[in-house]
Amino acid sequence: MAIIRVKNLLIRTYIGFNEDELRNKQDVVINMTIKADVDNAIANDDVENSYNYKTITKKVIVLVQEGKFKMLENLTRQILDLILKNPQVEWAKVEVDKPHALRFAESVSIELEAYREGIS
Numbered sequence: 001m002a003i004i005r006v007k008n009l010l011i012r013t014y015i016g017f018n019e020d021e022l023r024n025k026q027d028v029v030i031n032m033t034i035k036a037d038v039d040n041a042i043a044n045d046d047v048e049n050s051y052n053y054k055t056i057t058k059k060v061i062v063l064v065q066e067g068k069f070k071m072l073e074n075l076t077r078q079i080l081d082l083i084l085k086n087p088q089v090e091w092a093k094v095e096v097d098k099p100h101a102l103r104f105a106e107s108v109s110i111e112l113e114a115y116r117e118g119i120s
Protein backbone atom coordinates (compact mmCIF):
# COMPACT_ATOMS: atom_id res chain seq x y z
CA MET A 1 0.00 0.00 0.00
CA ALA A 2 1.12 3.54 -0.71
CA ILE A 3 -0.22 6.98 0.00
CA ILE A 4 -0.92 8.90 -3.19
CA ARG A 5 -1.63 12.63 -2.90
CA VAL A 6 -3.25 14.78 -5.56
CA LYS A 7 -2.66 18.33 -4.42
CA ASN A 8 -4.52 21.58 -5.05
CA LEU A 9 -6.69 20.48 -7.93
CA LEU A 10 -8.46 23.70 -8.96
CA ILE A 11 -11.92 23.34 -10.54
CA ARG A 12 -14.80 25.73 -11.19
CA THR A 13 -18.27 24.54 -10.24
CA TYR A 14 -21.61 25.55 -8.83
CA ILE A 15 -21.16 25.41 -5.04
CA GLY A 16 -23.44 27.02 -2.48
CA PHE A 17 -27.08 27.84 -1.92
CA ASN A 18 -27.11 31.65 -2.05
CA GLU A 19 -28.81 33.17 -5.08
CA ASP A 20 -25.59 34.36 -6.71
CA GLU A 21 -23.94 31.01 -5.97
CA LEU A 22 -26.74 29.15 -7.73
CA ARG A 23 -26.12 31.27 -10.84
CA ASN A 24 -22.32 31.64 -10.94
CA LYS A 25 -19.56 29.07 -10.81
CA GLN A 26 -16.83 29.43 -8.17
CA ASP A 27 -13.42 27.90 -7.64
CA VAL A 28 -12.94 24.93 -5.35
CA VAL A 29 -9.55 23.47 -4.44
CA ILE A 30 -9.43 19.72 -3.93
CA ASN A 31 -6.82 17.71 -2.07
CA MET A 32 -7.07 13.93 -2.21
CA THR A 33 -5.11 11.41 -0.17
CA ILE A 34 -5.52 7.88 -1.46
CA LYS A 35 -4.19 4.68 0.11
CA ALA A 36 -3.89 2.28 -2.78
CA ASP A 37 -2.27 -0.99 -3.74
CA VAL A 38 0.82 -0.15 -5.79
CA ASP A 39 2.46 -3.61 -5.80
CA ASN A 40 1.97 -4.03 -9.55
CA ALA A 41 3.47 -0.62 -10.36
CA ILE A 42 6.53 -1.44 -8.27
CA ALA A 43 6.94 -5.01 -9.48
CA ASN A 44 6.32 -4.38 -13.19
CA ASP A 45 7.16 -0.69 -13.57
CA ASP A 46 4.08 -0.41 -15.77
CA VAL A 47 0.75 1.45 -15.54
CA GLU A 48 -1.14 -1.56 -17.00
CA ASN A 49 -3.10 -3.11 -14.09
CA SER A 50 -1.72 -0.45 -11.74
CA TYR A 51 -3.69 2.17 -9.86
CA ASN A 52 -3.62 5.17 -12.18
CA TYR A 53 -3.87 8.55 -10.41
CA LYS A 54 -4.57 10.29 -13.71
CA THR A 55 -7.74 8.22 -14.26
CA ILE A 56 -9.28 9.12 -10.90
CA THR A 57 -8.29 12.77 -11.24
CA LYS A 58 -10.05 13.03 -14.64
CA LYS A 59 -13.18 11.40 -13.15
CA VAL A 60 -13.18 13.88 -10.27
CA ILE A 61 -12.81 16.80 -12.70
CA VAL A 62 -15.88 15.63 -14.68
CA LEU A 63 -17.94 15.03 -11.52
CA VAL A 64 -17.16 18.46 -10.07
CA GLN A 65 -17.23 20.51 -13.29
CA GLU A 66 -20.54 19.07 -14.44
CA GLY A 67 -22.28 18.93 -11.07
CA LYS A 68 -24.21 21.47 -9.04
CA PHE A 69 -23.80 21.32 -5.26
CA LYS A 70 -25.46 23.34 -2.52
CA MET A 71 -23.45 22.01 0.43
CA LEU A 72 -19.67 21.65 0.54
CA GLU A 73 -20.15 18.46 2.58
CA ASN A 74 -22.16 16.86 -0.23
CA LEU A 75 -19.54 17.72 -2.86
CA THR A 76 -16.76 16.34 -0.64
CA ARG A 77 -18.65 13.09 0.02
CA GLN A 78 -19.37 12.53 -3.68
CA ILE A 79 -15.66 12.82 -4.51
CA LEU A 80 -14.78 10.44 -1.67
CA ASP A 81 -17.36 7.87 -2.85
CA LEU A 82 -16.00 8.05 -6.40
CA ILE A 83 -12.44 7.35 -5.20
CA LEU A 84 -13.60 4.46 -2.99
CA LYS A 85 -15.31 2.65 -5.88
CA ASN A 86 -11.95 1.29 -7.03
CA PRO A 87 -11.08 -2.04 -5.33
CA GLN A 88 -7.38 -1.09 -5.41
CA VAL A 89 -8.16 1.69 -2.91
CA GLU A 90 -8.25 0.81 0.79
CA TRP A 91 -8.88 4.24 2.30
CA ALA A 92 -9.12 7.84 1.16
CA LYS A 93 -9.34 11.34 2.53
CA VAL A 94 -10.67 14.34 0.63
CA GLU A 95 -10.48 18.01 1.55
CA VAL A 96 -12.38 20.56 -0.50
CA ASP A 97 -11.62 24.24 -0.01
CA LYS A 98 -14.01 26.97 -1.02
CA PRO A 99 -11.85 30.10 -1.17
CA HIS A 100 -13.59 33.31 -0.11
CA ALA A 101 -16.70 31.41 1.06
CA LEU A 102 -16.90 33.70 4.05
CA ARG A 103 -16.42 37.44 3.84
CA PHE A 104 -13.77 37.56 6.59
CA ALA A 105 -11.98 34.26 6.00
CA GLU A 106 -9.50 33.28 3.31
CA SER A 107 -11.15 29.90 2.84
CA VAL A 108 -13.44 27.26 4.35
CA SER A 109 -12.85 23.56 3.85
CA ILE A 110 -14.54 20.27 4.58
CA GLU A 111 -12.45 17.13 5.07
CA LEU A 112 -13.92 13.62 5.01
CA GLU A 113 -12.22 10.24 5.14
CA ALA A 114 -13.45 6.65 4.85
CA TYR A 115 -12.39 3.07 4.22
CA ARG A 116 -13.81 1.25 1.21
CA GLU A 117 -16.83 -0.85 2.17
CA GLY A 118 -15.76 -4.21 3.57
CA ILE A 119 -12.48 -2.85 4.92
CA SER A 120 -12.15 -1.70 8.53
Ligand SMILES: Nc1nc2c(c(=O)[nH]1)N=C([C@H](O)[C@H](O)COP(=O)(O)OP(=O)(O)OP(=O)(O)O)CN2
Pocket residue numbers: 015016017018021070071072073098101102103104
Ligand atom coordinates in the same frame (compact mmCIF):
# COMPACT_ATOMS: atom_id res chain seq x y z
N1 LIG B 1 -21.91 23.55 6.81
C1 LIG B 1 -22.02 24.42 5.75
N2 LIG B 1 -22.34 25.68 5.99
C2 LIG B 1 -22.46 26.56 4.96
C3 LIG B 1 -22.24 26.16 3.65
C4 LIG B 1 -21.88 24.80 3.42
O1 LIG B 1 -21.67 24.35 2.27
N3 LIG B 1 -21.78 23.96 4.50
N4 LIG B 1 -22.34 27.08 2.64
C5 LIG B 1 -22.63 28.35 2.84
C6 LIG B 1 -22.76 29.34 1.71
O2 LIG B 1 -22.97 28.65 0.50
C7 LIG B 1 -21.50 30.25 1.53
O3 LIG B 1 -20.31 29.45 1.38
C8 LIG B 1 -21.27 31.23 2.65
O4 LIG B 1 -22.41 31.89 3.02
P1 LIG B 1 -22.55 33.48 3.03
O5 LIG B 1 -23.82 33.79 3.71
O6 LIG B 1 -22.38 34.02 1.64
O7 LIG B 1 -21.28 33.92 3.90
P2 LIG B 1 -20.73 35.42 4.08
O8 LIG B 1 -19.61 35.41 5.09
O9 LIG B 1 -20.34 35.99 2.75
O10 LIG B 1 -21.99 36.13 4.66
P3 LIG B 1 -22.21 37.68 4.92
O11 LIG B 1 -23.56 37.73 5.56
O12 LIG B 1 -22.17 38.35 3.58
O13 LIG B 1 -21.10 38.14 5.82
C9 LIG B 1 -22.91 28.85 4.18
N5 LIG B 1 -22.79 27.85 5.21
